[in-house]
Amino acid sequence: MDLTKSALLTDLYQLNMLQAYLEQGETAEAVFEFFVRRLPARRGFLIAAGLEQALDFLQDFRFSREELDWLEASGRFSEAFLRKLEALRFTGDVEAMPEGQAFFANEPILRVTAPLAEAQLVESRLINILHYQTLVASKAARMRLAAPGKSLVDFGFRRAHGAEAGLMAARASYIAGFAGTATVLAGALFGIPLYGTMAHSFIETFDDEAAAFEAFARARPDGLILLIDTYDAEAAARKVVSLAPKLKAAGINVAGVRLDSGDLVALSRRVRRILDDGGLAGTIIFASGGLDEDDLHAFARQGAPIDGYGLGTSLTTSSDVPALDCVYKLEEYAGLARLKASPGKATWPGRKQVWRSFDADGRMVGDVLSLESDAQSGKPLLVPAMRAGRRLKPSPTLDEIRARAREDLERLPEPLRRLESGAAYPVEVAEPLRRLAKEVERRLGLAEKPA
Amino acid sequence: MDLTKSALLTDLYQLNMLQAYLEQGETAEAVFEFFVRRLPARRGFLIAAGLEQALDFLQDFRFSREELDWLEASGRFSEAFLRKLEALRFTGDVEAMPEGQAFFANEPILRVTAPLAEAQLVESRLINILHYQTLVASKAARMRLAAPGKSLVDFGFRRAHGAEAGLMAARASYIAGFAGTATVLAGALFGIPLYGTMAHSFIETFDDEAAAFEAFARARPDGLILLIDTYDAEAAARKVVSLAPKLKAAGINVAGVRLDSGDLVALSRRVRRILDDGGLAGTIIFASGGLDEDDLHAFARQGAPIDGYGLGTSLTTSSDVPALDCVYKLEEYAGLARLKASPGKATWPGRKQVWRSFDADGRMVGDVLSLESDAQSGKPLLVPAMRAGRRLKPSPTLDEIRARAREDLERLPEPLRRLESGAAYPVEVAEPLRRLAKEVERRLGLAEKPA
Incomplete structure (x- = not known):
């Protein structure tokens, strides 16, 4: 069984609610929207990602025989309900922002319009899919902006939260402008370019570091990058210089060296000089080792002679912000707009659209959040x-x-391209949407406004 | 294809190194150990988890026809190498700490002893498996300690980093003492007890909140928990009180109410009084909504009348510490101890054992990290x-x-059971291990000691 395809990747309450809905004939059309309630402190924008996998999930949704048998054996559900689950497919409509698009708080990036049971049941996994790729694409975009002109590679499979996270992080970071990934299966599944060098353990299996370099060079001559910080990076760089003529004679070019520890700014300068002085001006320096976008930014500011970076844990766990405050909320049911008024969690009701305006240079200047039916200027x-x-x-x-x-x-406004944006992007809520929120509150006997 | 079983869940450099090893006949026995280098600031201990899935992975390891075909088509590898990969199985030995065991920095929780190629190739996925469950079990243990006597339930699938993370978080938190999970597939796969209430959307599909409560109660009468904060929690609690006699007449007991927003301490007190005054003293209060162990601790200190908690994002992303500084390092190859001397990343060489001592009350008092062959007092x-x-x-x-x-x-020492432990657990490094590290450094011509 492919776990990532299971219809049981859901919260129990979805099935509980479903049985209640189906028993009571609550099968009218529902509209749910997925959005991020608030941007985290250090995010001036987000990048939408994961739609492809979300659409796959909806299009292929069904309970397998095995899953139905398990549900039946659990004793929690009625026969009639299980028969309904067996026949259940997703038959609804989806509107969405294309992947790769920048978006902001309260802007839906996906809307589901479907019979209530279908729209509700897919909630948990839909959030699970859209949240993580959006999280990583947004983190990767910050890295991309912090290191202009540098080649960035995803090295983070090992500490990603499980297999699917590792694969989807490779995809999301490639979307945001990474050059590729080290994760082989992500290359096989998505066609993402693969990058890989060597590990410290390779060096350690040889008692002589230069012998390890030569052995690796002869076995993997193409795009050869030698890891030089196992013991002493400067000494290792000198060994690379000594070895280079012998390798050149064998037709092997040392494409680069990798540093994975230490003071990377100072070390990269010293290594650069050793390589240059040794006739290896064309050999690049690649750096890795617990780096994040703040490191990349600092290295760029200090002009460290580093040509590319491997980004690991900070990328695939989005370490400073490991989750977004995202939700999938009921906005309309049976033709009536709906909202939630819980303190701090109030939502804008109805089917919405986001309209984006640009200045003469093509820069984004502001969005309007409106009801879908309330056309605004700008691009929907x-x-x-x-x-x-x-x-x-x-x-x-x-x-x-x-x-x-x-x-x-x-196209992002300049302040938003900085790691500490300081400025918020303007997202205006159109007056008819504000009026609708008040109307729904009145209908429900509530006073509070959405925050 | 089940993605979680793929042999291509690895970094490209593993395959690059493997081809080099196999071409050069480097097939002697290697010893790798998995350990956490440093405990994060807010973790006084960790809980080992994920061994079961790690052993599954090793026992079932093989390249499928499809995977071999992809590797061949990539043009990166030799025919001879691909034939070796086809035949490759994991034939090594594993020593490990049992799951559920507390452990500390530099203590290996898993050792692989195998021919070099096998031991190296499994690195990426082995770390990926052990890291995440250990991360979540350790986070969940803090929640468990912060909320004595309360029932804790994993609600975090939707914002976990992908499908596998959601499933493994359910398992790891159950290991650490959670009562169960909301994730249905985790119940089906692991037999973990399932919990589920209802969502705000259920309430919102009815224009009348009391009608929504009654409809849900009639459809899902067992263990009925009503969500009361969609609009106004106190008003909703009064509706529950009004409805209770009618439900009771139908044989339905309101087991609990759930609060998901607001000032939970103040609100739970007011709701408790409304329920008690309304004859529902036996109806529990369950709380959720972005909570972490600090919230649980604060609520316990303030004596909030909350009986159980749903923990979501903070649990499944281990939000304050979304990754551990864990590694899988070569410790011995071809009979010789090995080490890495990179600044800040130096390792202890050789095959190691951890010995734990207890006081007369059974409390842990200290560990010794030694060479496996160097027996110490205490429990290995x-x-x-x-x-x-x-x-x-x-x-x-x-x-x-x-x-x-x-x-x-x-058995943890009392200071370590606190959220801010302040005290470090003593882990002593045995003298023969220190001597070996120095010997290896001398052999390699190095001066630096492991940190």
């Missing part, structure tokens, strides 16, 4: 993605998505 | 788990693992 960001449970068109390629992200990063 | 914590690629004995049940974790949490 949510577009149809699925009708009656089927995709509307072939998915964009990963490189097309990546190009969109690159374009959006270029 | 690493025990044989696999020989020649096969498990030594049936796995313990999840409830047995859970009992071990409970025992270990009780």
